[in-house]
Ligand code: MD3
């Protein structure tokens with residue numbers, strides 16, 4: 588039985604310390620296996636600007652961005668299919684979102700020193716009503732979240748290793764971003780930095796779910 592969220596930010600449910608250190612290490616092993624099959628790569632924007640976050644994915648669909656724009660694709664840029672979503676992550680989804688269909692996309696973001704993610708909405712999924720679940724591993728991040736309208740008030744909250752954040756309802760379309768990471772705040776990743784993993788129902792519901 589899951590404990591309730593310890594914090595409710597703009598309707599987003601933050602489960603602080605949801606994963607104990609042993610589960611964080613096990614999940615990290617699963618993520619490293621995904622990275623071996625589908626290596627982290629540097630996404631660029633349509634305008635050709637390199638994003639500071641490195642990414643890869645697991646599942647039927649992975650999020651990519653390149654000179655053609657951003658979208659979900661069934662393959663890594665190398666041409667290989669994305670590896671399956673680790674069972675450890677599917678279990679967290681099922682525990683916290685028993686009524687949602689299974690996720691078909693698992694985006695892995697890696698933040699090295701100085702990496703950030705500007706304020707944006709997540710609107711590339713086919714059905715924007717399904718929730719998104721995020722797991723943080725490694726160094727602390729300063730997460731900023733606003734409302735559904737651009738340019739409104741925002742709140743900041745620290746996301747730490749083992750924290751799980753569920754975005755659903757009105758929060759699903761909230762503007763959000765990562766202002767900075769705090770290097771040296773976790774010893775989980777051997778070379779430092781932060782991994783964020785998001786699970787999504789990206790395709791038409793039911794299709795491609797694993
Ligand atoms: C709020 N990632 O991959 S995770 C992203 O920490 C993304 O890497 C951030 O934003 C990161 O798109 C934030 C928390 C999160 C994920 C999805 C959301 C917050 C969200 C969707 C809607 C609103």
Ligand code: FE
Pocket residue numbers: 707708709763
């Ligand atoms: Fe996002």
